[in-house]
């Protein structure tokens with residue numbers, strides 16, 4: 001089985017510059033991998049470092065030590081030490097991320113927000129919009145909203161735009177940070193089905209799901225992130 005994501009001995013601390021440089025160690029010696037077609041869930045109590053791990057993998061947080069090995073365009077790249085241009089290339093072609101909250105761009109219609117990851121890869125914009133419409137329809141976003149910028153949408157509507165944007169590409173690795181937190185039962189079921197489709201297509205998924213029902217429906221494996229807690233490592 002192919003393994004497009006390998007995390008090896010990753011460490012992370014935050015330095016509080018406004019608190020006399022106080023250092024808060026958050027992740028110590030995190031090592032795990034995710035295979036194609038597998039959905040791995042990061043578990044453990046609140047504040048243990050689950051979101052921080054996803055943000056390091058996506059390049060939003062720097063990594064203090066260790067490697068994040070991603071299979072990118074037939075090569076293995078260490079995203080932890082890659083330059084910003086490489087990180088952007090990995091995001092464009094290999095690594096998707098559904099964050100908890102949509103970062104809206106003023107004046108851009110929801111349909112174009114969803115189509116953008118395909119357009120930025122040079123795909124035909126009409127075809128990209130068609131695919132975006134299919135996803136928004138599956139996620140029950142009312143059609144009159146498609147042409148509006150999502151800034152004024154409800155939390156659940158914004159989250160569905162965010163999910164559609166994350167799922168529109170055929171990226172080999174997909175990170176999901178509580179994608180169903182603001183959704184009703186009907187749309188949670190749609191997202192569960194979309195995750196199963198990605199697994200069937202051979203995508204490696206790594207996610208955080210506080211909702212037990214969703215977690216049980218999609219998880220092949222749960223990694224207890226408290227194993228990577230610095231306090232435990234020091235004990």
Ligand SMILES: Nc1ncnc2c1ncn2[C@@H]1O[C@H](COP(=O)(O)OP(=O)(O)OP(=O)(O)O)[C@@H](O)[C@H]1O
Pocket residue numbers: 014024026045046047048049050051052053
């Ligand atoms: N940018 C940051 N600056 C300083 N501290 C941070 C930052 N991001 C996260 N932390 C700290 O790192 C620790 C882990 O946070 P993180 O959000 O990764 O936990 P989590 O396991 O995802 O929690 P939850 O389940 O509550 O979302 C927390 O103590 C948090 O305060």
